[in-house]
Amino acid sequence: xxxxxxxxxxxxxxxxxxxxxxxxxxxxxxxxxxxxxxxxxxxxxxxxxxxxxxxxxxxxxxxxxxxxxxxxxxxxxxxxxxxxxxxxxxxxxxxxxxxxxxxxxxxxxxxxxx
Amino acid sequence: xxxxxxxxxxxxxxxxxxxxxxxxxxxxxxxxxxxxxxxxxxxxxxxxxxxxxxxxxxxxxxxxxxxxxxxxxxxxxxxxxxxxxxxxxxxxxxxxxxxxxxxxxxxxxxxxxxx
Numbered sequence: 001x002x003x004x005x006x007x008x009x010x011x012x013x014x015x016x017x018x019x020x021x022x023x024x025x026x027x028x029x030x031x032x033x034x035x036x037x038x039x040x041x042x043x044x045x046x047x048x049x050x051x052x053x054x055x056x057x058x059x060x061x062x063x064x065x066x067x068x069x070x071x072x073x074x075x076x077x078x079x080x081x082x083x084x085x086x087x088x089x090x091x092x093x094x095x096x097x098x099x100x101x102x103x104x105x106x107x108x109x110x111x112x113x114x
Numbered sequence: 115x116x117x118x119x120x121x122x123x124x125x126x127x128x129x130x131x132x133x134x135x136x137x138x139x140x141x142x143x144x145x146x147x148x149x150x151x152x153x154x155x156x157x158x159x160x161x162x163x164x165x166x167x168x169x170x171x172x173x174x175x176x177x178x179x180x181x182x183x184x185x186x187x188x189x190x191x192x193x194x195x196x197x198x199x200x201x202x203x204x205x206x207x208x209x210x211x212x213x214x215x216x217x218x219x220x221x222x223x224x225x226x227x228x229x
Contacts, residue, residue: 036220042222042223043205043221043222043223044157044220046219049217090156090157092157100162100209100218101147101159101162101170102147102207102218103159104149104157104159105156107156
């Protein structure tokens with residue numbers, strides 16, 4: 001069975017500071033991993049994905065994530081936070097179960113202080 | 115850029131009524147999905163659909179739920195007799211399932227409110 005654990009339901013950073021959102025996964029087969037962002041009252045937007053190519057994945061809006069198999073982690077980072085980054089971030093895992101269903105973590109709400 | 119669309123954006127219904135949520139997936143995609151997000155909670159998988167049949171469903175997807183692809187473009191989720199706890203945001207998604215991409219594209223969601 002697959003699962004995703006996001007450490008910290010809320011993270012607060014100052015504008016310009018490093019953003020680090022933590023995600024650990026559990027999967028019995030090689031996973032596909034994703035980070036999605038959700039702005040208030042909006043749908044899910046894909047930030048980046050890992051599908052067994054390069055372990056360091058770059059996404060949109062300056063975000064990147066590194067797949068570490070030994071740590072079963074896929075943490076999301078951004079060197080310098082911007083006010084517009086304030087949103088809910090979901091880590092997700094998927095693999096071929098016959099339907100590629102995606103299992104989402106509980107989400108981390110990112111606050112950015114001026 | 116192609117996108118998944120969903121209608122309506124907000125649906126209010128009374129308990130016990132039937133509702134149909136509609137989605138138009140991206141045209142060349144082959145897999146279709148429904149997820150729901152109860153307010154303040156995480157996104158939960160409901161069902162996946164491929165080749166005109168359900169390929170996988172969760173425990174949430176009981177006999178009150180059904181999905182259908184009535185024509186070549188629409189993908190619908192029906193809830194036969196709505197309950198208060200069905201109030202949630204429902205997201206449709208579709209994917210291409212090529213060897214190089216398993217990304218699911220999500221629609222903007224339909225907010226269902228059951229009163």
